[in-house]
Amino acid sequence: MSLKIVDNTTQDPAHRRNPGFPLDRDWVSRVRMNRSALERRAGSIGARRTVKKDYQLAWLLKAITLIDLTTLNADDTDGRVERLCAKARTPLRAEIRDKLGVADKRILPGAVCVYHTFVHTAVKALEGTGIPVAAVSTAFPHGLAPVETKLAEIEASVKDGAQEIDxxxxxxxxxxxxxxxxxxxxxxxxKACGDAHIKTILGTGELATQTNIAKASLVCMMAGADFIKTSTGKEKVNANLVTSLTMIRMIRWFAEETGIEIGYKPAGGIATAGDALKYMALMKEELGNHWLQPHLFRFGASSLLTDIERQLEHGLTGHYAADYRQPMV
Known part of the structure; x- marks a missing residue:
């Protein structure tokens, strides 16, 4: 079997980075979201049509290139991060790659995401791969430290080699x-990020309304965000299709008004291949295939890759492998 897969790169040289814009209070005041309409639209994703067979396998291979492979646990260690990076280097077993006919393709995750403490470890473990390290920063997950502390953490992560700051x-x-x-x-x-790209985590499950989420998305984009991201993964309510639709439509509106394309990252609770396909379908239908690239779309996930690998093996053999055949860390 041979599938047409485009090699992934995390940054497109032709992509124009968000320069930031003055705060437009009038624009913010005009933002309104109809939750009922959003729920109806979100409920239609994946219900009308789905990808099957070889097309599904191709979409799942693409999904791997969109993952920010993540470990953000209180008991993280250098060893765990090194094992995660080893998985990032080889996200699929050689036998699966060979059977799919993609052994010569660059199919690697979009980034590895860790706490600041482990940035140096991850950078060293990923040396030579081109996979960037993303660091969660600014008093993750609550964000309530003094601003000077947050800025110092960003600067320290960038100094240690992080190319993306969440x-x-x-x-x-x-x-x-x-x-x-x-x-x-x-x-x-x-400003503190410098050349490192910034993803702004809104903590959408704690913002009360879709209109609040939309306004926060817009303000962050005006301030220079390269990505807007749903959640830390630590809230009671994390990524979902309704909230994603709100944020994606603000990205579209922002692009129409400014010409600047902003990335989107749903995070928290995205654990299955089926979940990934729904979010990819949402991006395709709302923003087009162009946005299904690592420099404009990522999943924040820790266990998603395991299920994708199981689904790919099932597509090849008709059998589901045990989880331990695709260990993460």
């Missing part, structure tokens, strides 16, 4: 409607 906004700023404070803080984080 920052956390202060949810209270959104709940109070303090858009100037949110804008100023994200702008200062962007």
């Amino acid at each position: 920052i956390v906004i202060e949810r209270g700023m959104v709940l109070r409607g303090d858009w100037q404070a949110l804008y100023d803080q994200v702008k200062s984080f962007r």
Whole structure:
């Protein structure tokens, strides 16, 4: 079997990075989201049509290139991070790659995401692969440390070699409607990142309404965010299709008004190949195939790769392998 797979790269040289824009309060005030309409639309994703057979296998191979392979546990160690990086280097067993006819293709995750403490370990373990290291920063997951502490953490992660920084906004700023404070803080984080790309984590499960989520998305994009991201994965409610639709439509509106394409990253609770296919279908239908590239779309996930590998093996053999045949860490 031979599937047409485009080699992934995490950054497109032709992509224009978000330069940031002045805070437009009038634009923010005009943002409204109809939750019922969003729920109806989200409920249609994956219900009308699905990809099957070889097409599904190709989509799942593409999904691997969109994963931010993540470990963010209190008991993380250098050894666990090194094992995760080893998996990132070889996300599929050689026998599966050979049978799919993609042994010569670059099928690697979009990034490896870790705490700042392990950035140096991950950078060393991934040397020569071109896989960037993403560091969660700014007092992840609550985001409530003094701003000076947050800025110092960003700068330290960049110094250690992180090429992407996942920052956390202060949810209270959104709940109070303090858009100037949110804008100023994200702008200062962007400046501290330098050449490293910044993903802004909204903590959507704690923002109360879809309109709040939409406004927070817009303000972060105005402040210079390269990606907007749903969740830390530590909230009670993490990524879902309704919230994703809200954020994706703000990305589309922002692109229409500014010409700047912003990336999207759902995170938290995305654990199965079926989940991945639904989010990919949502991106394709709302923003087009162009957005299904690592520089514009990522999954934040820890166990997703295991299920994708199992599904690929099932597509080849008709049997599901035990989880231990695709160990993560």
